[in-house]
Amino acid sequence: MTSTLSRALAHYPNRFDPGGLSELPEHLQETIRRRNKVLGPGYTLIYKEPVEFVSGHGAHLIDRDGNDYLDAYNNVPCVGHAHPHVAEAVSRQMAAVNTNTRYVQESLVNYAERLLATFPEELSKLSLACSGSEANDLAVRVARFHTGGEGIIVTRWAYHGLTREVASFSPTLGTGSPLGPNVRLIDPPDPRLVAPGSTLAEHMRNQVRGAIDDLERHGYRLAALITDCAYSSDGIFTDPVGYMKAVVEEVHAAGGVYIADEVQSGFARLGDSMWGFSRHGVLPDIVTMGKPMGNGLPISGVVFRPEVCEEFGQNVRYFNTFGGSSIPVAAGAAVLDVFENENVQQRALENGTALRTGLQEITKDSPYVAEVRGSGLYVGVELVKDRETRESDRSLTEDVINDMRDRRILISGTGTAANVLKIRPPLAFTSADVTRFLETFAEVAKDRLYQSG
Amino acid sequence: MTSTLSRALAHYPNRFDPGGLSELPEHLQETIRRRNKVLGPGYTLIYKEPVEFVSGHGAHLIDRDGNDYLDAYNNVPCVGHAHPHVAEAVSRQMAAVNTNTRYVQESLVNYAERLLATFPEELSKLSLACSGSEANDLAVRVARFHTGGEGIIVTRWAYHGLTREVASFSPTLGTGSPLGPNVRLIDPPDPRLVAPGSTLAEHMRNQVRGAIDDLERHGYRLAALITDCAYSSDGIFTDPVGYMKAVVEEVHAAGGVYIADEVQSGFARLGDSMWGFSRHGVLPDIVTMGKPMGNGLPISGVVFRPEVCEEFGQNVRYFNTFGGSSIPVAAGAAVLDVFENENVQQRALENGTALRTGLQEITKDSPYVAEVRGSGLYVGVELVKDRETRESDRSLTEDVINDMRDRRILISGTGTAANVLKIRPPLAFTSADVTRFLETFAEVAKDRLYQSG
Numbered sequence: 001m002t003s004t005l006s007r008a009l010a011h012y013p014n015r016f017d018p019g020g021l022s023e024l025p026e027h028l029q030e031t032i033r034r035r036n037k038v039l040g041p042g043y044t045l046i047y048k049e050p051v052e053f054v055s056g057h058g059a060h061l062i063d064r065d066g067n068d069y070l071d072a073y074n075n076v077p078c079v080g081h082a083h084p085h086v087a088e089a090v091s092r093q094m095a096a097v098n099t100n101t102r103y104v105q106e107s108l109v110n111y112a113e114r115l116l117a118t119f120p121e122e123l124s125k126l127s128l129a130c131s132g133s134e135a136n137d138l139a140v141r142v143a144r145f146h147t148g149g150e151g152i153i154v155t156r157w158a159y160h161g162l163t164r165e166v167a168s169f170s171p172t173l174g175t176g177s178p179l180g181p182n183v184r185l186i187d188p189p190d191p192r193l194v195a196p197g198s199t200l201a202e203h204m205r206n207q208v209r210g211a212i213d214d215l216e217r218h219g220y221r222l223a224a225l226i227t228d229c230a231y232s233s234d235g236i237f238t239d240p241v242g243y244m245k246a247v248v249e250e251v252h253a254a255g256g257v258y259i260a261d262e263v264q265s266g267f268a269r270l271g272d273s274m275w276g277f278s279r280h281g282v283l284p285d286i287v288t289m290g291k292p293m294g295n296g297l298p299i300s301g302v303v304f305r306p307e308v309c310e311e312f313g314q315n316v317r318y319f320n321t322f323g324g325s326s327i328p329v330a331a332g333a334a335v336l337d338v339f340e341n342e343n344v345q346q347r348a349l350e351n352g353t354a355l356r357t358g359l360q361e362i363t364k365d366s367p368y369v370a371e372v373r374g375s376g377l378y379v380g381v382e383l384v385k386d387r388e389t390r391e392s393d394r395s396l397t398e399d400v401i402n403d404m405r406d407r408r409i410l411i412s413g414t415g416t417a418a419n420v421l422k423i424r425p426p427l428a429f430t431s432a433d434v435t436r437f438l439e440t441f442a443e444v445a446k447d448r449l450y451q452s453g
Numbered sequence: 454m455t456s457t458l459s460r461a462l463a464h465y466p467n468r469f470d471p472g473g474l475s476e477l478p479e480h481l482q483e484t485i486r487r488r489n490k491v492l493g494p495g496y497t498l499i500y501k502e503p504v505e506f507v508s509g510h511g512a513h514l515i516d517r518d519g520n521d522y523l524d525a526y527n528n529v530p531c532v533g534h535a536h537p538h539v540a541e542a543v544s545r546q547m548a549a550v551n552t553n554t555r556y557v558q559e560s561l562v563n564y565a566e567r568l569l570a571t572f573p574e575e576l577s578k579l580s581l582a583c584s585g586s587e588a589n590d591l592a593v594r595v596a597r598f599h600t601g602g603e604g605i606i607v608t609r610w611a612y613h614g615l616t617r618e619v620a621s622f623s624p625t626l627g628t629g630s631p632l633g634p635n636v637r638l639i640d641p642p643d644p645r646l647v648a649p650g651s652t653l654a655e656h657m658r659n660q661v662r663g664a665i666d667d668l669e670r671h672g673y674r675l676a677a678l679i680t681d682c683a684y685s686s687d688g689i690f691t692d693p694v695g696y697m698k699a700v701v702e703e704v705h706a707a708g709g710v711y712i713a714d715e716v717q718s719g720f721a722r723l724g725d726s727m728w729g730f731s732r733h734g735v736l737p738d739i740v741t742m743g744k745p746m747g748n749g750l751p752i753s754g755v756v757f758r759p760e761v762c763e764e765f766g767q768n769v770r771y772f773n774t775f776g777g778s779s780i781p782v783a784a785g786a787a788v789l790d791v792f793e794n795e796n797v798q799q800r801a802l803e804n805g806t807a808l809r810t811g812l813q814e815i816t817k818d819s820p821y822v823a824e825v826r827g828s829g830l831y832v833g834v835e836l837v838k839d840r841e842t843r844e845s846d847r848s849l850t851e852d853v854i855n856d857m858r859d860r861r862i863l864i865s866g867t868g869t870a871a872n873v874l875k876i877r878p879p880l881a882f883t884s885a886d887v888t889r890f891l892e893t894f895a896e897v898a899k900d901r902l903y904q905s906g
Contacts, residue, residue, distance in 0.1 A: 008768040031559050038565040040580030040757050041766025043554055052557035056550040087547035094540035097509040098749035101496055104505035106484050112491040127493030130583035130751045131775055137616045162771055163590045165617035176768030291774055296551035298583045298751035298775035304493050313494025315461040315629030318615055321744055322751035
């Protein structure tokens with residue numbers, strides 16, 4: 001084990017530096033040493049002092065010593081850690097049976113009908129898989145099959161998953177993971193990149209048009225544009241909306257399909273909508289989803305316009321052993337129950353707005369905060385060396401993240417320069433949680449965001 | 454919906470033909486119609502009359518009307534349907550917390566240590582994912598990175614998974630799913646393919662040597678040979694063993710690695726070993742596993758020799774959201790408990806031998822049974838039109854499968870010509886289950902295997 005991080009991995013925001021191992025508490029050191037001995041490639045811990053939790057509820061995580069941490073980072077346990085309704089539904093199913101999609105399962109059909117009801121009626125076919133990576137892999141396989149093209153367009157620092165195919169269009173994975181020759185990158189929808197006199201829609205359309213031209217010049221017809229509707233790893237760009245219409249027109253004109261990756265932005269994360277794409281007033285050809293779908297149980301999905309997937313289905317076998325089997329489906333259905341019973345989307349909208357407003361208030365006079373942005377319970381705070389030059393400040397970002405962690409609030413970082421605080425709590429985040437978060441953040445801000453470095 | 458199957462999918466053994474829908478019982482028809490309306494591409498049911506189950510225990514599945522079916526097909530619920538110890542462990546973890554590998558989790562470390570203890574000490578690094586497909590995808594990514602080669606060798610009718618990468622070396626998916634230009638096929642280890650005077654080891658070595666030469670002639674250096682240690686989709690070839698040593702030597706001499714795909718053959722399926730590769734007396738560079746690992750919870754794994762994965766880990770980010778998270782790990786650990794507490798491997802060996810011996814006895818004078826083969830609780834029965842010519846009989850195979858299903862015993866089919874009965878029960882199969890199976894099979898055999906067509 002070395003104390004320096006490899007160049008290819010150096011970007012990873014908020015990564016635990018193994019060089020700091022000997023400074024950790026004894027038991028943690030011991031567990032991490034054992035972990036390093038047995039785990040395979042690519043595993044990383046986060047924070048200068050990693051954490052271990054033994055229980056959780058709502059947006060709270062409890063460590064071995066009974067300390068309560070406020071989780072403002074994890075999107076998977078969307079309806080709350082260890083939510084009793086989900087736990088009970090899964091327990092009941094585990095005690096009954098788990099069969100796969102080669103057998104008839106009315107619960108699967110019920111779930112598919114309920115989930116599809118949250119989509120525009122044109123998006124009427126659902127496939128289930130285990131992970132967001134599998135969902136995006138299938139989406140692109142279908143897009144390639146349907147269009148006959150190979151070209152893929154993604155944003156400059158996108159992350160869509162970890163299979164070999166999906167990694168080939170996930171530039172955030174860094175230089176160790178090569179992009180495919182059929183992959184082109186465009187700017188994320190950052191309004192600051194728009195030339196004076198132009199519009200974001202014009203800028204994005206030109207970006208996509210340029211990528212299509214370059215693909216065609218290299219012999220690749222377009223298969224798909226795929227975007228994370230929250231542009232999470234690019235730095236969180238949820239607003240303004242409205243530019244996607246022009247973009248999707250370009251994609252369709254070139255014979256490609258538009259895939260909305262809702263693994264991050266879906267399931268009401270953005271507060272004002274169940275699905276991120278609908279904020280943009282566009283209809284994707286394919287939508288993918290994952291992380292929060294089963295509140296921790298591995299389940300992911302792909303929703304299609306039927307004409308896009310029909311031919312693939314007639315020609316290609318696709319059997320996903322766990323995808324659509326009874327246990328993950330029980331978890332998915334229980335999550336939908338909670339969304340209905342607890343009015344999750346409305347709460348995410350309200351508490352998200354309160355959180356963002358509070359952060360804007362706390363940071364409005366800081367020379368190191370370029371922007372507080374986001375929607376619902378997905379908030380980015382961009383930290384810079386200087387508000388005028390907007391030079392990124394990764395070091396400050398990591399300091400704020402670790403100061404928050406030391407005060408028992410979990411957030412992390414993102415963005416092309418790893419200089420954006422990523423605040424993405426379970427949707428179970430309450431108004432009391434917002435208050436606790438803002439009080440603590442104000443303390444950290446006083447130290448870090450109002451003192452010269 | 455059409456009553457004919459597409460050419461690309463026509464091979465799928467024991468596939469439900471949608472043309473038969475209107476002949477099914479009312480409620481089943483209705484559920485299948487609803488299912489067809491909402492599910493995406495590639496879904497298939499099995500049997501002429503598909504089945505739905507509402508509960509299960511051991512190797513038994515119970516339908517809506519309370520009928521007990523003997524499950525002699527499903528390998529995922531390896532320690533038995535709805536096993537109480539696994540259900541309890543998962544329920545307990547669901548009520549506590551689910552965190553991912555960015556956090557310290559002692560339970561993950563404990564599990565990794567226990568699982569690795571079942572491997573030779575050289576195989577000392579574990580990565581966790583969700584599905585066998587993700588495991589094989591990662592294995593091949595690492596193999597490519599480590600070797601710098603791209604060439605992949607698989608058996609002629611292999612299935613390794615469903616990501617775009619893994620599908621590109623899964624010829625069983627059929628003509629709709631193209632093989633990669635870097636993929637070469639070799640014979641499965643079927644002793645009947647060996648020329649007179651030669652040996653299986655010589656035959657297999659020559660096959661691999663030829664594939665390597667052809668890859669190199671096309672500019673591809675070898676990355677990996679990957680084999681399912683039970684050759685499930687090729688038709689189940691577990692014996693004889695002993696040829697792999699020569700094969701692995703060729704692979705290493707060409708700079709490639711050997712990946713043992715234990716998704717089917719692992720976790721004591723073959724009775725005389727926990728892992729299929731150890732029957733062959735070889736040490737793989739990478740081992741993948743999946744299906745039975747969590748008794749139904751989505752969990753899969755990749756085990757590496759450390760020198761094979763080290764550089765990949767230093768250069769490529771690999772974060773699998775669900776892989777290694779607390780809930781699947783709780784399921785995996787509970788499965789290992791049951792293996793120890795219930796002596797699962799020994800029972801699989803004994804009951805598997807009894808099952809195979811009984812089948813050989815029942816079929817020994819049938820003109821339509823070419824061979825009963827397999828190991829442990831993985832049995833193949835090859836059905837032919839004539840024992841001399843060995844011409845495959847797919848139609849007879851489907852008749853036997855459906856006759857068994859009508860008598861409430863579940864098996865299915867496999868093999869290049871879909872003419873091999875695939876008998877692969879949960880390892881919870883008891884000696885009473887063996888007796889019931891053989892009694893029923895004897896009845897079907899009397900009708901089907903001793904009467905002229």
